[in-house]
Amino acid sequence: MKSDLPDPVRRQLYEDARAEPPVELLDRVAAQVRVTPQRRSRLVLSAVTAGVAVSTVAAGLVLVVVASWPNGPPASTAPGAASAVASATPVESDGLPATYMGQPVYRGDAIGEHIDADTSSSSFFIGGWLRGILVDCDAPPSPRPSSPLAPWCPSGWFLADHRPVRPDTLTPLHLIVGEHVTLSGWGMADPVILRVHAHDAQAATCAEVIRAECERAVVVEAIVWSGAPQ
Amino acid sequence: MIRARQGDANAFDELAMRHLTDLYRMATAMVGKADAGDLTQEALLAAWRDLPRLRDPARFSPWLRRILMNRCRNALRSRARHVTAELSPEMGDGRSEIADAERRIGVEDGLATLTDLQRGVVVLHYLVGLSLADVADTLGIPEGTAKSRLHQALTALRAYFGEDAP
16 A cells, blocks of 8 residues: 555555455345346437537536427427337336337436446437426636536436436436427426437547546437326 | 356356455445445446446456446435444454544545545555556546546545645
């Protein structure tokens, strides 16, 4: 262990470096692996680009809505569209389908894990509940580079990974809607599936201190499904 | 690795066994023993689920470490910033054990002054022994950011523990 750490911390890390995992831990992992399917398929869709609006996230992810609908969402993806619903598997206990168009629908922590595993800008599906929240931010404590992918103040539309009860239960994604995108028509009490991508090409233009945040930004290409009653 | 990617659970057991202890020690340094086992288990299960999507199997180790570190950082963010003594059954009631628990709490309070990213850099650099380039790769940040976060962390820890810079 190097000596430039304060002595108490160095001693603590020295102990941690010798910690032994519980003997049953490997068995627990092995048991879960045998009941957990692997995710195999990859969806490759071209990203839709147009005017971009932005968002931030409490937990480090950024969701950006691409304003791809100059006159509002196309009928095939509007809430309650029968064709979209027919492409989804039956909903799970959390109210969202496990797959959409044969592809997995990521939610919660799985979204970030997928972004870490796949560093391409290929499209994938995420699910959750939309909610509009206005956040009043103080000025940043120090000058901070800004980017559409990494705005300073999170405000606007969020994607919660469960049915929101109060604003402070929101996790983990926040989005700001582009001027041509109208999310207010989507029932906030009902789950939605979004087609998104990460590792957007714009991340390369971000300042170094926020580039990792930009890389993890989740760019929304379309709302493809809603669990609103038919 | 090839067999595990193809869905062979026995092959993944071997991978998990090879990495389990190192992951557990990283998690212990990041979040403490109470949560280290659960987070290690979650990270390995997430790795199993997404293993077919890992583009470069040669990068399995840094990828696995990144999954664990992300989970640990999320846990730190959601955790209340207070620490209580963890009394385990094997811990006696002698003064040395109490003193040890108090020392650990003191250290934890010092580490709690760091951001989750600073703490991650300290753990990966000093406990795992990664170079700053590998730390940056694991955490998905530029190397310069890893270097600056390490400097900030050391400055904060020295200030907390009343030690002068070397």
